[in-house]
Amino acid sequence: MYQEERLLSILDYLKENKRISVEQICSLFNISRDTARRDLVKLEEESKIVRTRGGALLPSIHTEIKNYSHRLNIVSDEKKVIGKKAASLIYPGDRIILDASTTVQSCAEHINNTECTIITNSINQAEVLSSNSNINIQLLGGILEKEHRYVYGSSVIDKLSEYNVDKVFIGVVGISESGLTIAHEEDGAVKRKMIQQAKQVIALADNTKLGNTDFFRFADLQDIDLLITDKTPPQAFRELLHKHHVELLTAEINDQGDE
Incomplete structure (x- = not known):
């Protein structure tokens, strides 16, 4: 699986489960911890996740209440x-x-x-x-x-x-x-x-x-x-x-x- 495909899959997982760990990424995609960390760094650079110790969360989204x-x-x-x-x-x-x-x-x-x-x-x-x-x-x-x-x-x-x-x-x-x-x-x-x-x-x-x-x-x-x-x-x-x-x-x- 290419990195871009993994990144989309990681985001899909986060939408369902709110958080993901490095160990879960390794298990889901059969990749090394270093590769999992690089994926998270990439997603963080795109402002799509918030990295935590050992994993990641989706950023908080506050919906504007229209008049x-x-x-x-x-x-x-x-x-x-x-x-x-x-x-x-x-x-x-x-x-x-x-x-x-x-x-x-x-x-x-x-x-x-x-x-x-x-x-x-x-x-x-x-x-x-x-x-x-x-x-x-x-x-x-x-x-x-x-x-x-x-x-x-x-x-x-x-x-x-x-x-x-x-x-x-x-x-x-x-x-x-x-x-x-x-x-x-x-x-x-x-x-x-x-x-x-x-x-x-x-x-x-x-x-x-x-x-x-x-x-x-x-x-x-x-x-x-x-x-x-x-x-x-x-x-x-x-x-x-x-x-x-x-x-x-x-x-x-x-x-x-x-x-």
Whole structure:
């Protein structure tokens, strides 16, 4: 095997296993330790790995969180099908909290003319719902985060403490063994309070969010009751959910005739 082929294979291994040792490289490709080290040096020079004592890791990648309008323009079929499934769980008379994520906005867009009360800190969600005459909308007041279109601050958290609701729908940037995470602490603080005020906590996350961990943890896995996603997660992730008593609901695109 040529070096370039080995380098690609090493990167593939790292994507699956996160780390690799010199001994593993020698065993996988039947090469000497010196050759394995030269391969790692080459990959490091190309900024594709981080060398460690005895092996290598993939470099950390922090995904930039685009502003809300940009994220709305690229709302995926996955988010739409998750939103539709989530909306089907809202019944007449329900009292609901919707957070300020684009996946949760997909839920708002799919709510039928159901008589219910919805509390939100999202000016976009309030606008989407305002055309529905049967929905009573409670828009929380506070500091406006202009780029991401949500309201936050102590006044929001204090007002939330006055409400007791049936369900809350929460979006995430990452959901993993580390819990539910988000990019911005002020957003996470509001989500945390929303969770505390609901009888049932429903997290909405497309498959790209599963197993990821972002900057600020606002909830533990055991704090949620149901996860709605678009693809059946790997067995290890399903076992993680089962361990923390989280129910799983999969809304696959192929199962939705009009998606």
